[in-house]
Amino acid sequence: MASPVTPPLALVAPDERPGGPSTAMTGNTDDLRRQAEVVLGDQDIALLRPFGEIRATAPGDVLFDVGEPGYALVVVLSGSVDLVDRSYGVETLIRTFGPGEFVGELGLLTGQTVFAACVARESGELLMVPRSGVQEIIATLPAVGDLLVTAFAANRQRLMRSAAATLTLIGPETSHGIERLQQFAMRNRIPSRCLDPADPAAVALLERLAPGQSADVWVVVRGQTMLANPTTFEVARAIGLDLTAEQDGPVDLLVIGAGPAGLSAAVYGASEGLSTIVVDEFGIGGQAGSSTRIENYLGFPSGISGGDLAFRAEVQAIKFGARVTVPRRALSLAREDGLFVVRLDDGTTLRGRSVVVATGVRYRDLGLPNEETFVGPGVHYAATELEARFCRNVEVVVVGAGNSAGQAAMFLSGTASTVHLVCRGPDLGRTMSQYLITRLEHAPNVRVCTGCVVTAIRGRERIESVTIANAQGGEEEIPGRAVFVMIGADPHTDWLRGTVSLDEKGFVLTGPAVTADGAPAVTSPFQTSEPGIFAVGDARSGSVKRVASAVGEGAVVVSAVHGYLAATRGTDGQGLNSPGREQPSAS
Numbered sequence: 398m399a400s401p402v403t404p405p406l407a408l409v410a411p412d413e414r415p416g417g418p419s420t421a422m423t424g425n426t427d428d429l430r431r432q433a434e435v436v437l438g439d440q441d442i443a444l445l446r447p448f449g450e451i452r453a454t455a456p457g458d459v460l461f462d463v464g465e466p467g468y469a470l471v472v473v474l475s476g477s478v479d480l481v482d483r484s485y486g487v488e489t490l491i492r493t494f495g496p497g498e499f500v501g502e503l504g505l506l507t508g509q510t511v512f513a514a515c516v517a518r519e520s521g522e523l524l525m526v527p528r529s530g531v532q533e534i535i536a537t538l539p540a541v542g543d544l545l546v547t548a549f550a551a552n553r554q555r556l557m558r559s560a561a562a563t564l565t566l567i568g569p570e571t572s573h574g575i576e577r578l579q580q581f582a583m584r585n586r587i588p589s590r591c592l593d594p595a596d597p598a599a600v601a602l603l604e605r606l607a608p609g610q611s612a613d614v615w616v617v618v619r620g621q622t623m624l625a626n627p628t629t630f631e632v633a634r635a636i637g638l639d640l641t642a643e644q645d646g647p648v649d650l651l652v653i654g655a656g657p658a659g660l661s662a663a664v665y666g667a668s669e670g671l672s673t674i675v676v677d678e679f680g681i682g683g684q685a686g687s688s689t690r691i692e693n694y695l696g697f698p699s700g701i702s703g704g705d706l707a708f709r710a711e712v713q714a715i716k717f718g719a720r721v722t723v724p725r726r727a728l729s730l731a732r733e734d735g736l737f738v739v740r741l742d743d744g745t746t747l748r749g750r751s752v753v754v755a756t757g758v759r760y761r762d763l764g765l766p767n768e769e770t771f772v773g774p775g776v777h778y779a780a781t782e783l784e785a786r787f788c789r790n791v792e793v794v795v796v797g798a799g800n801s802a803g804q805a806a807m808f809l810s811g812t813a814s815t816v817h818l819v820c821r822g823p824d825l826g827r828t829m830s831q832y833l834i835t836r837l838e839h840a841p842n843v844r845v846c847t848g849c850v851v852t853a854i855r856g857r858e859r860i861e862s863v864t865i866a867n868a869q870g871g872e873e874e875i876p877g878r879a880v881f882v883m884i885g886a887d888p889h890t891d892w893l894r895g896t897v898s899l900d901e902k903g904f905v906l907t908g909p910a911v912t913a914d915g916a917p918a919v920t921s922p923f924q925t926s927e928p929g930i931f932a933v934g935d936a937r938s939g940s941v942k943r944v945a946s947a948v949g950e951g952a953v954v955v956s957a958v959h960g961y962l963a964a965t966r967g968t969d970g971q972g973l974n975s976p977g978r979e980q981p982s983a984s
């Protein structure tokens with residue numbers, strides 16, 4: 398345990414911190430403050446008392462320290478406590494909590510180690526509620542539980558905003574390594590900031606923690622641990638996000654993939670009493686997590702960022718007791734002794750009574766170095782009304798030779814001034830329906846460039862031009878404002894080959910498509926060729942590639958999972974609701 402700090406500490410506003418504010422979150426600051434800075438009344442505190450222990454404190458007592466796992470919820474009954482950020486090599490006060498206030502953050506539910514230290518400022522009395530007590534409160538006292546969960550989530554978002562207290566990435570902001578780690582931090586709501594190696598704050602950290610050493614990318618974890626060129630897995634482990642995948646016993650439901658479909662299955666599974674683990678190789682949100690604004694999702698008339706939607710879903714899932722384990726990649730799935738065994742890339746295995754595959758797809762990209770930076774403001778993988786709105790009277794480029802590219806080009810010709818349809822092959826006839834080719838030929842503002850490829854996208858905050866090259870080496874720069882990449886999507890299903898039936902493109906076959914001759918009809922549209930394994934969302938053959946449909950499928954599949962578990966109850970000796978069945982903690 399680190400030595401106690403002596404108050405008073407200097408209050409540093411988030412935006413004044415080295416590295417400046419994170420732009421990772423959007424949202425209303427006042428709402429977050431209101432949700433985070435809750436003062437519990439006497440009645441609420443009386444309800445919480447049976448779940449914790451009273452502790453008397455003196456100034457300087459450390460109640461929990463940076464990096465500790467299993468820390469307690471601290472409810473201030475009298476006196477005050479400080480939450481202290483130690484990630485900048487100096488101690489910085491995040492906030493002081495007085496009577497009725499409580500110190501708690503999302504990590505209390507996820508099992509993540511703690512970002513900051515909590516130190517008594519004045520003598521007083523505290524109620525210390527262990528993590529198990531917090532889980533019990535959420536399960537049994539919905540009103541207070543909701544208040545706590547909302548405050549925990551708001552506190553995490555505020556930490557994200559201030560980029561306080563967790564990761565400092567040191568390296569050139571444009572490097573692939575930094576970009577990958579920033580994406581990982583953003584997707585998993587890990588507070589982070591990025592420093593150029595020449596920044597005096599970076600120089601000081603390197604001198605203190607890695608004198609004389611060199612690396613392309615450094616990650617400083619909570620101002621204490623320095624990692625050289627780490628993988629996302631190593632970063633996750635260092636901050637305690639890498640939750641243990643080990644189990645005491647099998648869970649009812651293993652969900653592979655934490656995009657909209659997987660998160661939905663986890664929320665509905667856990668809320669309906671199934672012990673549930675969700676695994677994702679990268680982080681929560683899937684493709685939707687990379688969308689800056691989803692405008693066609695029910696209930697959000699002015700849109701919601703995919704990251705925010707995923708974060709809300711994750712909080713909801715863990716509130717109901719699902720365990721979210723990232724970053725872990727499923728490598729294989731097999732049936733052993735009536736259970737499903739998923740082998741993960743860190744060598745561990747997960748066992749479950751049923752599996753929902755929600756591993757989605759990856760849209761093929763053009764492979765241009767700066768393509769990713771324009772995803773959202775200019776590079777699109779779908780052409781709907783949403784995207785078309787930004788193409789009014791400008792030139793756009795559609796890449797591809799299939800029907801989706803042809804439909805996109807026709808659709809966009811209604812709003813764009815010119816549509817350049819770029820395809821690598823010598824003609825469209827082999828890949829596109831004739832009716833579309835005829836329409837394209839007759840559309841006055843569609844120009845078909847066969848035997849061509851896009852070689853560069855230029856611009857700063859938005860696309861300013863697109864370079865097209867032909868097979869003869871000729872190049873042309875088009876003042877295009879948007880690029881629609883319609884060259885197909887590959888399902889993430891390699892890990893399932895030989896386990897369940899896939900269609901010719903590798904998507905998982907489900908429902909009637911897997912009913913063998915003479916076999917009883919499959920009752921769920923999401924059942925794969927292997928009873929007990931279900932598939933939902935974009936990875937499923939014939940799925941509608943939308944957030945709402947993925948979420949809907951994730952919700953509906955849970956009733957089929959219940960049906961399967963009821964039918965097979967007891968076959969592994971520990972069926973649903975039987976003694977010894979693992980109830981994963983809300984981590």
Ligand SMILES: Cc1cc2nc3c(=O)[nH]c(=O)nc-3n(C[C@H](O)[C@H](O)[C@H](O)COP(=O)(O)OP(=O)(O)OC[C@H]3O[C@@H](n4cnc5c(N)ncnc54)[C@H](O)[C@@H]3O)c2cc1C
Binds near residue numbers: 685889
């Ligand atoms: C930029 C962009 C914008 C979009 N905008 C919209 C929109 O506005 N409206 C709309 O309706 N749709 C939109 N879509 C489509 C929508 O996001 C998808 O249809 C939806 O995300 C599909 O959800 P899913 O859960 O099935 O799969 P995904 O979102 O693809 O999630 C799959 C998850 O599985 C994980 N995974 C894959 N393999 C493994 C493995 N072996 N082990 C562990 N984890 C694994 C991945 O890391 C990923 O997180 C957009 C897509 C993109 C790319």
